Amino acid sequence: MSAYADIARVKTILDAEVEPDLTTFDALNATASAELDAACRVSGFGTEPEPRTLTFCPCRGSGPVVLDPPALTVSAVDDNGTTVAAEDYRLVWPTYDRYWGLVRAGWTYPSGFSGPVAVTGAFADLPPGPVPPEIVEAASVLVAGYLRRDRTPAGEVSGPEGLTFRPSNPWSDERVKRAVARYRLPPLPV
DSSP states (O other), X not given: OOOOOOHHHHHHHHTOSSOSOHHHHHHHHHHHHHHXXXXXXXXXXXXXXXXXXXXXXXXXXXXXXXXEEEEEEEEEEEETTEEEOGGGEEEEEEETTEEEEEEETTOOSSOSOOSOEEEEEEETTSOOSSOOHHHHHHHHHHHHHHHHHHHSGGGOXXXXXXXXXXXXXXXXXXXXXXXXXXXXXXXXXX
């Protein structure tokens, strides 16, 4: 499981010297990181996409096999237990570096696949490279926000001159919104 928040950054956001304790920080970091993964439609930042096999079901009579998550590369295709030669299939619906569909070569209608299609390759739900700094900041903001909310009695914080306020939702912080908007995988093209 990925964990993105930086404890020093969380302490800075909270303006605290000693908080949070490591057990609480680790638990909230795991939660915030998993929530960011889900919001961005990824399986984890900071991991290289290694080839793996995913199974997709062709839509009978409706065209290409929809690849969701989209494929970055495909090294093997198996149609209902039968290996399909590389020259007998092609990737379709490209966007940037990914492909959203798979058809048999010479496809007209339907896709030409007879059953479950096992596709081996690298898929775009694992963005390559190290964890982006924006994701580290977003996770740190979320953890700090969760800590602040958990530590306040009855959901209120005392401010200057006796004023009280409710801690805001950390998901509404612009840093979190920008990170999710930037790194969210696009939905399936229509």
